[in-house]
Amino acid sequence: MAFVTMGAVHVSIDTTRCQGHGRCAIIAPHVFDVDDSGKGKVLVDPCSGKFRAAAEEAEFSCPETAITVASSSI
Amino acid sequence: MTAEDTAKLGSMLHTWEYTSVAHERLKWEIFGYARGQCPVARTEEGGGFWLVTRYDDVKRVLEDWQTFSSTESGITPSAVSLCPITDDPPIQTAARQLLNPLFSRGAVAKYEPTMRSAARTLIANWIDRGSVELLTEFSGPYIATILTEAIFPDFGPENLERAVHLALASSEDPSPQVFIDLFGICAEYLTAARERGVTEDGVVYRLLNGAFDGAPIPQDKQLGMLVILMLGGLETTRAAIGSIAYRVATSPGIEDRLRDPDWVRRDLDEFLRLDSPVSCMARVATRDIELNGAHIKAGERVQVRYDSANRDSTRFRDADTLVFDEPRSGHAAFGFGVHRCVGSNLARLQIEIAFDELLRQVRNLRLAPGAEITWMPGNSNVLHAVNLEFDRVG
Secondary structure (H helix, E strand, O other), X not given: OHHHHOOOEEEEEOOOOOOOOOHHHHHOOOOEEEOOOOOEEEOOOOEOHHHHHXXXXXXXXXXXXXXXXXXXXX | OOHHXXXXXHHHHHOOOOXXXXXXXXXXXXXXXXXXXXXXXXEOHXXXXXXXXXXXXXXXXXXXXXXXXXXXXXXXXXXXXXXXXXXXXXXXXXXXXXXXXXXXXXXXXXXXXXXXXXXXXXXXXXXXXXXXXXXXXXXXXXXXXXXHHHHOOOOOHHHHHHHHHHHHHXXXXXXXXXXXXXXXHHHHHHHHHHHHOOOOOOHHHHHHHOEXXXXXXXXXXXXXXXXXXXXXXXXXXXXXHHHHHHHHHHOOOHHHHHHOOOHHHHOHHHHHHHOXXXXXXXXXXXXXXXXXXXXXXXXXXXXXXXHHHOOOOOOOOOOXXXXXXXXXXXXXXXXXXXXXOOOHHHXXXXXXXXXXXXXHHEEEEEEOOOOOOOEEOOOEOEEOOOEEEEEEOO
C-alpha cells in the first residue's frame, strides 16, 4: 500500500569502510545495529519513511562515511 | 590579528613541541593559523614531525595505513610492542579481530554494575564536603577501578589495588619507573594466568589462546596488548569526564541537558569533538608522498592532530564552541581507519554512568572560587585540575 512504502529508503553500509564507531546504532537504533565483530549492520532495508530522518542523520554522522541512504523506487 | 601576532604563531608552529607549556597555551591559535596558512607544517622538535592539522588530511593519513605506518605511533616512540597500536595490518587486523568482540556495545554492558558501584563509593567520599577535585577524586579512580576489574579478573584484591595505583600513577604522575612497574604487573598477571590456565572468555583468555597467522601470539605482543588496554583506556576517559564536568560547570543550561538520558545520543559526541581527549598520534611515512603541499619523505614522521581536525571550521560551524541541536558530522576524537579506538563503546558507557550517578546526587555544579583552569601539554587534552563546588540533590 502506497502510504506504507511512501518515502521508503534503501540503507546500506560499506563494511570495508566501517570501523565500528557504532554512531549509527546510537542515532538510529531502529535501522542499525552493531554485530558481534563490532561492525555496523542494517536491520531493515528498505526502511520505512518514518525512519528516514534518523537514517540520514546516521549517514551524515558516520565518521567513516560508510553509510548510504538512497531513495527507494518501490 | 596583527602581522606581529601572525608571525609569532607561524614561528611557534614551526617550532611546535608537544610537551611545551607555552605552546599548549596558544594551541588553538597555532593550529587555527596552521589550518589556514600551512596545513602540513614542519617542526624539527621532538625528532622532527610534519604536523597534520586539517580534518580532511587527518582522515586521509589515518585511513592510509600502507603509506602512513603505525610502527612509530607514539609521539615518543615506544621501545616495546604496544600491539595493536604499534602494528600495521595484518597483525593489527588479527589483534583487533580478537579484541573487538570484547568491546562491543553488548559486551561492555556487563560492566555497568561495576561502574555504578565504583562511582557511588567515590562520590560518598566527598558528597558531604560540597566540593570535589573531579579528576583525582572521581574520574581517575573510577576509570582505573573499572578497567582493572575488567582486564584483570581473579587477580586478588591486593594485586588489584596495586594495579589501580599504578594505572592512576601512569596518568597523574607518569615517570619511566611507573611504566616499568605497569609492564611488570601485567607480565606478572600473564605469567600467573598461564600457570593456572584461564577458561573464561575475556582479554587474557584471548591473549593466551589467540593466534596471529596460525601461530600463538608472541609473549611480547600479549604483554603490549594488556598494557595498552590499560593505558589507552585510562587517561582518555578520565580526561573526557573531567572536561565535560568543566563544561557543565561553566556553561549555563548544560547541566539540565545532561539530566535527560538522551544526552548521550544527542550531545556526548559534541563534547568529545570540542575537547578531543586524545590530542594526537604519530605515523611514519613508508614512501615519499605529497600531502597538501608538503613533500613528506619515506621514513619521516607525521604528527596527526585529532584535536585540530576537530576544530576545523570548514567541517564544523563555530568549531571552537559547543554547538548542540544541529547534526554534526563524524568527529576525529576516536581516530579514523583501522586503528580507530577499540574501547569507544566502553568509554561512552563509562561517561554515561559517571554523569548519571553524579547528577543523581549533586546539582548546580560550578567552579570553586579561585579554581585555575589550565590544560596539560602532551598526548591528551586534559585539565590539570577541575575544582568544583555543588549542592546536594534533595
